[in-house]
Amino acid sequence: GTVAKKLDHYSQFQPSSLSIQQYLDFGRNGNAASSFEFLRKELLVRLANIMQEISLLPPKLLATPSSKMVSGCFNDQLQVILKRHAHVVETMAEGLIELRESDGVDIAAERGIQYFLDRFYINRISIRMLQNQHLVVFGNVLPESPRHVGCIDPACDVESVVLDAFENAKFLCDRYYLTSPMMKLEMHNMVEKGSPINIVAVPSHLYHIMFELFKNAMRATLEFHGVDDDPPDIKVYVVKGSEDLSIKISDRGGGVSRTVLERLFNYMYSTAPPPPRDGTQAPLAGYGYGLPLSRLYARYFQGDLFLVSMEGYGTDACIYMKAVPVEASEVLPIYSTSSRRLLTQAAQVADWSHPIPGQGQNSRDPRR
Numbered sequence: 492g493t494v495a496k497k498l499d500h501y502s503q504f505q506p507s508s509l510s511i512q513q514y515l516d517f518g519r520n521g522n523a524a525s526s527f528e529f530l531r532k533e534l535l536v537r538l539a540n541i542m543q544e545i546s547l548l549p550p551k552l553l554a555t556p557s558s559k560m561v562s563g564c565f566n567d568q569l570q571v572i573l574k575r576h577a578h579v580v581e582t583m584a585e586g587l588i589e590l591r592e593s594d595g596v597d598i599a600a601e602r603g604i605q606y607f608l609d610r611f612y613i614n615r616i617s618i619r620m621l622q623n624q625h626l627v628v629f630g631n632v633l634p635e636s637p638r639h640v641g642c643i644d645p646a647c648d649v650e651s652v653v654l655d656a657f658e659n660a661k662f663l664c665d666r667y668y669l670t671s672p673m674m675k676l677e678m679h680n681m682v683e684k685g686s687p688i689n690i691v692a693v694p695s696h697l698y699h700i701m702f703e704l705f706k707n708a709m710r711a712t713l714e715f716h717g718v719d720d721d722p723p724d725i726k727v728y729v730v731k732g733s734e735d736l737s738i739k740i741s742d743r744g745g746g747v748s749r750t751v752l753e754r755l756f757n758y759m760y761s762t763a764p765p766p767p768r769d770g771t772q773a774p775l776a777g778y779g780y781g782l783p784l785s786r787l788y789a790r791y792f793q794g795d796l797f798l799v800s801m802e803g804y805g806t807d808a809c810i811y812m813k814a815v816p817v818e819a820s821e822v823l824p825i826y827s828t829s830s831r832r833l834l835t836q837a838a839q840v841a842d843w844s845h846p847i848p849g850q851g852q853n854s855r856d857p858r859r
């Protein structure tokens with residue numbers, strides 16, 4: 492139908508990646524008409540690029556009721572461009588739970604789903620960024636502060652965002668555990684020595700990341716250390732370099748093994764049923780997508796998020812962001828032959844040895 496034709500047409504264009512500096516300049520000097528002119532085409536291009544990939548998902552996932560709802564939403568979204576879909580993340584999570592409970596997925600399908608969802612959600616972050624910028628700069632949505640240009644703070648004070656996220660995570664932690672670890676914060680501005688650390692950033696994105704990491708660090712610390720005597724501090728280092736703004740959150744929460752760590756970022760493993768709203772659910776418990784989505788917020792403007800864990804001791808969570816705004820350009824999925832190939836590839840033949848099930852890692856099997 493017409494939607495299929497629109498999809499084919501708009502998915503032939505590559506999404507235009509804007510730097511945070513371009514968002515800033517346009518927010519200061521642009522006008523509503525040219526913004527909407529750009530928006531109406533770019534939203535369709537970004538939607539069409541990711542929608543084409545939906546059809547390449549494993550048929551079992553596409554057959555789940557929730558996934559049908561999401562692709563149905565997208566058809567509406569193509570026709571009513573600025574219509575919001577506030578529940579796409581949860582609805583997609585439902586689809587994965589339905590799939591996991593129905594037939595389960597093989598490794599190739601799971602890799603394809605992980606690849607697709609990282610692209611799907613960063614695409615959604617970018618569409619909401621475009622929509623919010625237009626609505627705040629040219630519409631009637633108020634900015635968080637008079638200094639902000641849309642949802643961008645040209646001089647985001649990193650320490651205040653870190654403190655804000657810590658205080659809110661501490662509030663939840665105190666309410667559930669009746670105690671919480673202290674934070675030891677060090678700020679190192681290696682570019683403007685001795686000055687506060689400011690960068691051009693979207694404060695709500697940085698806050699989302701820090702809040703998630705603090706909740707996990709506090710929960711690990713109290714679950715491992717107990718709540719009776721003082722829990723070990725959470726140490727936070729913020730360093731502004733000439734290229735990167737780096738933040739490290741170090742806890743003594745007992746850490747996790749590499750296999751567990753990998754699952755924390757896996758949508759299939761980390762999709763938990765929505766928590767009961769009866770207050771019994773530990774408020775710090777990850778509701779599933781906290782870490783994978785936080786990593787996408789970090790990656791969206793060319794940053795990243797890593798967890799380095801030492802099982803039995805503790806975990807370092809490291810966030811990197813671009814300190815130079817012209818280098819902080821959007822990372823956007825492009826529908827292409829390579830994305831199609833990766834989504835449709837069958838299980839690969841092993842090109843590395845793997846342990847024989849039920850055998851010790853080092854025992855040599857005489858039959859081989």
Ligand SMILES: N#Cc1c[nH]c2ncccc12
Pocket residue numbers: 703704707708711742744746747755782798805806808
């Ligand atoms: N994010 C995060 C974490 C920060 N500390 C952690 N300890 C165990 C598992 C996850 C984490």
